[in-house]
Amino acid sequence: QVQLxxxxxxxxxxxxxLRLSCTASGNIYSxxxxxxxxxxxxxxxxxxxxxxxxxxxDYADSVKDRFTISIDNTKNTVYLQMTSLxxxxxxxxxxxxxxxxxxxxxxxWYEYEYWGQGTQVTVSS
Numbered sequence: 001q002v003q004l005x006x007x008x009x010x011x012x013x014x015x016x017x018l019r020l021s022c023t024a025s026g027n028i029y030s031x032x033x034x035x036x037x038x039x040x041x042x043x044x045x046x047x048x049x050x051x052x053x054x055x056x057x058d059y060a061d062s063v064k065d066r067f068t069i070s071i072d073n074t075k076n077t078v079y080l081q082m083t084s085l086x087x088x089x090x091x092x093x094x095x096x097x098x099x100x101x102x103x104x105x106x107x108x109w110y111e112y113e114y115w116g117q118g119t120q121v122t123v124s125s
Contacts, residue, residue, distance in 0.1 A: 002026035002102065002114050004095045009119030017083045022095030022116055024076040029109065032099025034071055034078035038091035045094065049080060062088070085123045092118040
């Protein structure tokens with residue numbers, strides 16, 4: 001069983017910073033990439049940033065130059081440093097781990113995708 005546990009959300013004022021963390025735990029052989037998505041009521045979940053185990057990162061245009069994603073492969077942990085926060089950044093942020101290989105004692109190994117439970121980020125104006 002693999003679980004993603006997020007932390008670091010909260011209420012801040014516009015212009016302030018927050019750092020989100022997400023750790024994947026369980027019987028994990030390797031993870032191909034991890035990322036952060038966000039969702040507001042009535043809207044689809046959207047990619048904020050993602051990063052491969054090799055360190056290649058991708059960002060939504062709306063957060064480029066303000067957010068930085070990083071990964072610690074030894075801890076299966078991904079971070080999202082958010083600066084210059086805006087009210088439009090208010091959302092529930094979800095951690096994602098993709099290409100997660102879970103070893104088994106018998107049979108083939110498969111890749112899975114997992115999601116965290118979400119953490120609320122609220123930015124007041």
